[in-house]
Amino acid sequence: MTTEVQAALVQLEVDGQTVAVPEGSTLLEAIRALGKDVPTLCYHPVLEPIGVCRICVVEVEGSRTLVPACIRKVEPGMRVRTDTPRVRLSRRMVAELLQSSVDTSLAPDVQRYAEEYGARPERWARFRPEGPPRPRAPKVDNELYVRDLDRCILCYRCVRVCGEEVQNSFAIAVAGRGLEARIDPGFDLPLPESACVFCGNCVAVCPTEALVPKTQFEMRRAGTWDETRQRVVTTVCPYCGVGCNLELHVQDDRIVKVTAPPDDPITRGFLCIKGRFGWTYVHAGVDPKPEMKTP
Ligand code: SF4
Ligand code: SF4
Ligand code: FES
Numbered sequence: 001m002t003t004e005v006q007a008a009l010v011q012l013e014v015d016g017q018t019v020a021v022p023e024g025s026t027l028l029e030a031i032r033a034l035g036k037d038v039p040t041l042c043y044h045p046v047l048e049p050i051g052v053c054r055i056c057v058v059e060v061e062g063s064r065t066l067v068p069a070c071i072r073k074v075e076p077g078m079r080v081r082t083d084t085p086r087v088r089l090s091r092r093m094v095a096e097l098l099q100s101s102v103d104t105s106l107a108p109d110v111q112r113y114a115e116e117y118g119a120r121p122e123r124w125a126r127f128r129p130e131g132p133p134r135p136r137a138p139k140v141d142n143e144l145y146v147r148d149l150d151r152c153i154l155c156y157r158c159v160r161v162c163g164e165e166v167q168n169s170f171a172i173a174v175a176g177r178g179l180e181a182r183i184d185p186g187f188d189l190p191l192p193e194s195a196c197v198f199c200g201n202c203v204a205v206c207p208t209e210a211l212v213p214k215t216q217f218e219m220r221r222a223g224t225w226d227e228t229r230q231r232v233v234t235t236v237c238p239y240c241g242v243g244c245n246l247e248l249h250v251q252d253d254r255i256v257k258v259t260a261p262p263d264d265p266i267t268r269g270f271l272c273i274k275g276r277f278g279w280t281y282v283h284a285g286v287d288p289k290p291e292m293k294t295p
Contacts, residue, residue, distance in 0.1 A: 046165075
C-alpha cells in the first residue's frame with residue numbers, strides 16, 4: 001500500500017483574495033491558482049525558475065523591494081499586490097530596456113507587455129549618444145538553425161535547456177558582459193565545431209527568434225513566412241520506437257517547421273535532431289519553391 005504525503009497548504013492574500021497553495025509553491029503559482037496572471041519572459045514551465053528578467057515583479061507587503069513572482073516562494077500570511085503603479089512602472093522599464101537594446105520585433109510577448117505597460121524605449125536613447133550598436137550579422141554556420149543574436153534578451157532559457165535540465169550537452173553559455181553578452185558555444189566557435197548535437201531544443205524555448213530554424217529564418221528573409229497560412233498536423237515521429245508526438249507546421253502543402261507539443265508528458269516539447277530537423281526527405285525530389293531557396 002502506498003501512502004501519499006500531501007504538502008501542507010500555505011494561505012496568503014493576492015490582490016485582496018485569499019488563496020491556499022501547497023508549501024514550496026511560488027507566488028506565480030499562487031497567482032495563477034486564482035485565475036490571474038503576471039507577465040513572464042525568462043520563466044518556462046518545464047525549467048527551474050532563475051528570476052533574471054524581472055518582468056514578473058509584484059509588491060509584497062513589508063518587502064522593501066519588488067519581488068519576482070516566478071521564483072519567490074509563498075509564505076503564510078503574505079499580502080501580495082500584482083498590479084500597482086510601482087509594479088507597472090517597473091515592468092514598463094524592463095520592457096523599455098529590452099526594446100532599447102535588442103530587436104524585439106519577433107518577440108510577441110515582449111511586444112505585448114511593452115504595449116500593455118506603455119513602454120517608450122526611445123527614452124533611453126540619450127544614454128547612448130553614439131547611437132544604437134552596430135547590428136551583428138546573424139550567425140548562419142549550419143544547415144539546421146541560425147543564431148540571430150541581436151534578438152537575444154538573455155533569458156537563459158536556451159542555456160538551461162542545453163545543460164542539465166534537459167539535454168545535458170552543455171554546448172552553449174552566455175559569453176561577454178553588458179551589451180556584448182551573447183549566447184556562444186565558446187571562443188566564438190561555429191556550432192558544428194562545438195559540443196552541439198543539433199537537437200534544436202534551445203530553439204524550441206527561445207521566445208524571440210534569436211535562435212530560429214534555418215527554414216523559418218530564410219522564409220522570413222524572403223518575406224514568405226506567414227503563420228496565418230500555416231496549419232499544424234500532429235503525427236508520430238517515424239524514426240525510432242520511442243514514438244514522440246510531432247507537430248508539423250505546414251504552409252502551402254509543405255512542411256516548414258517541426259515542433260513537439262509542450263504539454264506532452266513524455267517529450268515535454270523536446271526532441272532529438274531527427275524528429276526536429278529530419279523532415280526534408282518528405283519533399284525530396286521536389287524542386288524547392290524559389291522563395292524557399294537561400295537568398
Ligand atoms: S541544439 Fe541542442 S545541443 Fe545544440 S546548443 Fe541547442 S540545446 Fe544544446
Ligand atoms: S537565445 Fe533566445 S532563449 Fe537564449 S537567452 Fe537569448 S532570447 Fe533567451
Ligand atoms: S519571469 Fe520572473 S524574473 Fe523572469
